Amino acid sequence: MKQTSTTLIGYLQHYAESIPDALYSRYLFADRDPVEIDYQTTLERTKQFASGYAAYGIEKGSVVLVILEHHEDLMPAFLGAMWLGAIPAFLPHPNPRIDPERYYNNMEVLIESTRPQAILTRPQVRALLHKTIPAGAHRPTLLTVEDVTITGQSNAPVPVDAEHPALIQYSSGSTGMQKGALLSHRAILAEIEGVGEFFDITQKDSIMSWIPLYHDWGLVCVALHALVLGSNFTLISPVDWVKRPVMALEAVDRYRPTIFYQPNFAFNFMTQRIKDREMEGLDLSSIRLMCNGAEPCFYESHKMFADxxxxxxxxxxxxxxVYGMAEVTNSVFAAGHREPIVVDTVDRFILQSEKRAVPVSEDSPNVQRILGVGRALRGTEFKIVDDNRQEIPDRHIGEVAIRSRARFHGYYRNPEATKKVLDKDGWYYTGDMGYRVGNILFITGRKSDMIIVGGVNIFPQDIEAIVGEHPAAVAGRIAAIGVDDPEMGTQKIVVLVESKSTDKAVLNDIARFARAEVAQRLGVTIDEVIHVPYRWLIKTSSGKIARIPNYKRLSELKKQKTVNLEASEIT
Structure with missing residues (x-):
């Protein structure tokens, strides 16, 4: 990648001048025609937002939260703040699937911790935020798109250097508990360069996804990669995609993207939900990179999708x-393309009981296949450490620590949280568990989500993946949780499962399948299988199931008496 600027705004200006009519962004909608925006129009709209923000006192260093639905104004509204040297951050817009009370309560907590100067949103959300946010010295200015786009256009951007904060990216977590990773222009450009080099991404590529821009993968790997490379992206609303997943493949057939990003559960979801009749006449051959990430990646998911x-x-x-997180901009490891994905076949029981990845043959009865997330990209190094942060040998499971040129400055207004994960030598301790084999990293789960039964470590995603194989269970909407059991002196395993079926026989079959398969493959017993209503499980803002918060919500269902159990009701 030839570097033509040290800032993201510099790249926007460069391409608006050199290829003004070239496509930058395309937004697809279920209820209206697609909207396509070229680089020149993006620049003009960005300058219009910048002028409006400035009229309300936004300046260099101000924090601006952008809360908009899937819309063509997303990037201009975001870049408009950046134009002024302000620090923008995307947050999810409320939708019918989000509990309004929970959403606005969490927003109140986040706003108090972040203390933004302004929030850009729609009139209805502004009215509710006005009621939610207490009056006081730190109350942000609540703006709508109409407020800030009635003026003219800003002139030259406020000059900033490469180390100036470009944006805040909120990491996974329930909205109010999220930490905002402060990312510089330098860090973002380093990440884009690393991923671009590995996958040979150029101006000729076209990127597509349904991952929203408030997720670091959607913002960085889709919108900002396209901006810096002078390429283009097509974005589908995740709400529309969930309702009708084939629309993504119809878009591939129509617009011929070369790169498609989506998390692991989507490979299962699309394989299971899309009918052959919906695929009639579609051509997916334009895709040269179908990239998985943002959660543990499974061999079985790849195989079923490809087959x-x-x-x-x-x-x-x-x-x-790709593998990474907001704290290292997004992706700093990669596999595939010219370096095939490594599949490690290890003994499942030794992995759980001894925290070692011991190789076994493919036909071993205890085999577990783990996909390598690849090698560290240029400017990144890693190590695996024990609980004392001491490096441990290959094939021993420990916490993944990363040192990268794409590292964040720290959590915004949260030095204590920063200190816990970032040491004086620049190592970021991720909280992810994994092991290395040479220069290849393998991820086994999250440190905080680990289930420990009788001294055996169980990764919840292994249980969730097995339960998700049942055709009536909703892929990606299953939560396995370890709950302390003082009487037994260990943890018990509770699995929350969504299904579109309410048939008692079907729900019982899911429970029987879950118990039998998990016992056979993992050697542990599920204590409870709880069937919760479809769309009941809450997710983090990045789309991951929030395991413990969901378990804590079960009391609500007990009161409503809407929980179906395999053999008995909750008492």
Missing amino acids: RFCHWGFRKDSLGI
């Missing part, structure tokens, strides 16, 4: 993986 969609031109060798 299913190869009939419509999808190539297995297009599968890729």
Whole structure:
């Protein structure tokens, strides 16, 4: 990648001048025609937002929260704040699937911790925020798009250097508990360069996803990668995609993107939900990189997706993986493309009981296949450490620590949280568990989510993946939780499962399947299988199931008497 600027705004200006009519962004909607925006129009709209923000006192260093629905104004509103040297951050817009009371209560906590100068949103959300946010010295200015786009256009951008904060990216967590990773222009450009080099991404590529821009993967790997490379992106609303997942593959057929990003559960979801009749006439051969990430990646998910969609031109060798998090901008490890994804076959029971990845043959009865997330990209190094943060040998499971040129400055207005994860030598301790084999990293789960039963470590995503194989269970909407059991002196395993079915026989079959398969494959017993209503489980803002918060919410269902259990009611 040839560097033409040291800031993101510099790249916008460069391409608006050199390729003004080239497509930058395309937004797809279920209820209206697609909207396409070129680089020149993006620049003009950005300058219009910047002028409006300035009229309300936004200046260099101000924090601006952007809360908009899936809309073509998302990036101009975001870049407009950046134009002034302000620090923008996307937050999710409320939708019918989000509990309003929970959303606005969490927003109140986040706003108090962040203390933004302004929030840009729609009139209805502004009215509710006005009621929610207490009056006081730190109350932000609540703006709508109409407020800030009635003026003219800003002139030259406020000059900033590469180390100036470009944006705040909120990490996973329930909204009020999120930490805001402060990212510089330098860090973002380093990440884009690393991923671009590994996958040979150029101006000729076209990126597509349904991952929202408030997620670091959507913002960085989709919108900002396209901006810096002078390429383009197509974005689908995640709400529309969930309702009708084939619309993503219809868009591939129509717009011929070369790169598609989506998390692991989507590979299962699309394989299970899309019907053959919906695929008639579609061609997926334009995809040269179908990239997985943002959560643990499973061999079985890749295989089922490739086996299913190869009939419509999808190539297995297009599968890729990226790994990272907001604290290192997004992706600093990669696999696939010219460096095939490594599949490690290890003994499942030794992995759980001894925290070692011991190789076994493919036909071993205890085999577990783990996908490598690849090697560290240029400017990044890693190590695996024990509980004392001392490095441990290959094939021993410990916490993943990363040192990278794409590292964040710290958590915004939260030095204590920063100190806990970032040491004086620049190592960021991720909270992810994994092991290394040479220069390849393997991720096994999250440190905080680990279930420990009788001294055996169980990763909840392993249980969730097994339960999700049942055809009536909703992929990506299953939560396995370890609950302390003082009487037994260990943890018990509770699994929350969503299904579209309310048939008692179907729900009982899910429970029987879960118990039998988990016992056989993992050697542990599920204590409770709880069927919760479809769309009941809450997720973090980045789309991951919030395990412990969901368990704590069960009391609400007990009161409502809407929980179906395999053999008995909650008492």
